[in-house]
Amino acid sequence: MCSEFSRYNKTLQNKVNLPADCRLVMFDMDGVLFDSMPYHAKSWNHAMADFGLELSEAEAYLHEGRTGSGTINIITQRQLSRAADEEECHRIYARKSKYFNEFPKPERMPGAIETVRAVKECGVTPIIVTGSGQVSLLERIESNFSGLFRNEWMVCAKDVKYGKPNPEPYLMGLKKAGVDRSQAIVIENAPLGIEAGHAAGCFVIAVNTGPLPDKVLMDSGADLLFHSMAELSENIKNILNR
Numbered sequence: 001m002c003s004e005f006s007r008y009n010k011t012l013q014n015k016v017n018l019p020a021d022c023r024l025v026m027f028d029m030d031g032v033l034f035d036s037m038p039y040h041a042k043s044w045n046h047a048m049a050d051f052g053l054e055l056s057e058a059e060a061y062l063h064e065g066r067t068g069s070g071t072i073n074i075i076t077q078r079q080l081s082r083a084a085d086e087e088e089c090h091r092i093y094a095r096k097s098k099y100f101n102e103f104p105k106p107e108r109m110p111g112a113i114e115t116v117r118a119v120k121e122c123g124v125t126p127i128i129v130t131g132s133g134q135v136s137l138l139e140r141i142e143s144n145f146s147g148l149f150r151n152e153w154m155v156c157a158k159d160v161k162y163g164k165p166n167p168e169p170y171l172m173g174l175k176k177a178g179v180d181r182s183q184a185i186v187i188e189n190a191p192l193g194i195e196a197g198h199a200a201g202c203f204v205i206a207v208n209t210g211p212l213p214d215k216v217l218m219d220s221g222a223d224l225l226f227h228s229m230a231e232l233s234e235n236i237k238n239i240l241n242r
Helices: 003-014 037-050 057-063 068-080 086-102 112-121 168-177 191-199 214-219 229-233 236-240
Strands: 024-027 125-128 184-188 203-207 224-226
Touching: 024 168, 037 057, 037 086, 057 068, 057 191, 068 086, 112 125, 112 229, 112 236, 125 168, 168 184, 168 191, 184 191, 191 203, 191 214, 203 229, 214 224, 224 229
Parallel strands: 024 125, 024 184, 184 203, 203 224
Antiparallel strands: none
């Protein structure tokens, strides 16, 4: 058993909200299924600069999980003291998408497919709940995770009014799957996604695949933390079969 699982194992055993009958695992996409966050961070930095705005690559990780318009509005409110209008959001996000698509295709996160397969082998349904609207990534789900996800239950940016950290994306995932929050687990790598999963009333597993300190993820409401998807893949059956 990995050291990180051992470290939090006592806490895990005492968690009353750990599903006794888990029927659904909701996976975030960027930084969980695909190693795409470095490209997102660079793309946001370049796109904002093109419009005279500042968003560092480091800060982009803190906004991970928001809808594109949500991120843009935070920056314009801070630097221009106003919200961005719909056309402005469209232009900035289109520029961000242009930069993102110029990078090499993000690789599948090591350990991601093994984790999803293990979930399926336990008789639990995996779905994707992402704040991303990045079409190039959404189109790669089936080719990279063939037959593993119920894509008709996917939740992405176009499906919600409020992005993470609002619980709406995960509540919609529960609704689509017809599963109670007490029967679901969320797997996230970002503070806002963890907050959203926690606010939705789900048990949340954090996977720290980025540059943020573990404490940031735990303080956001994570119930359990691993340092990679590979590490999680070694333990997910133990968690689901507890």
